Amino acid sequence: MDMPYIVHPREDTGLFNAKLGIWLFLASEVMLFGALFSSYILMRIGAFQWPQGSDVLNVPLGALNTVILISSSVSMVLSWVSLKEKNLGKFRLCLAVTILLALGFMVVKAFEYSAKFSHHIFPETSTYFAIYFTLTGLHAFHVMGGVVVNTYFLFPGTKMWQTDPERFTNRIEVAGVYWHFVDLVWIFLFPILYLL
């Protein structure tokens, strides 16, 4: 017997399993990042000295990464639209662009980190850099998680399109919801760490 509601939504909730699952997961993610944002606020209001983000970090690189992540969100949603239009070629192109943009984000982040390390700036340097490395490091792990999932759907995972296209489309929608959340977190990280 097949598992129910993996493709079609349950009548009372109007949701298929994966949709509810991803939102429950994101609710837990809200708490994870929320705890760190709370720590940021507490440490900042308790500090007698707190550096201006733009004095110690590279704002153009941070802004570039913001544009990269926003663009990747658009390509991600377009990959889902492509499946709705039953255009597998366009889906592959859009998802590949999403993955490349995510890798571009990681390259920029690697440049930023290596610049800090070369100046002997580490998490132990100050409370500011401790929370900077923790927040951006955790966010970078989430970006890499998205890259792994999307790469799976771009190559081996695409096989499902031949056998169960609707379920595959649902999977891409759910992967997209996760990816947009990663973008959403960065939208808050950029101003609080780089600008304020």
Place this chain on the structure above:
Amino acid sequence: MSEETHHPNVKIYYYVFATLLTLTVVTVLASFINVGIALGVAIALFIAVIKSSLVASFFMHLISEKKLIYYTLMMAGAFLLGMFVLFIFSYYNLPQGAEYIKEPAQQTQQHHEPAQKHTGEPHVP
């Protein structure tokens, strides 16, 4: 599934994209205006909330999602708010007689240690 899910409107995604890029530029430009830390934080967070609302509403389809998703997120939001409040309250929860350092200690500079190393740590006289 929602109406929007059946008939995705591609144009709206491009409009949201353009708005997000514009707001990113506005965020950076606004940070150069010297309005004080409190107003600066308020402006930056206000723009961030607008941007995140656009992402959540259109890219994540929250604008036309089912009630159960809204309830899940409301619960997460309530816990998040509670956690924020608890964290802020803990700011005042210091041992008796302790206080936060408001000025860099004199000897810190004499020993040429980076002053930031001591940020945010309560000081017990």
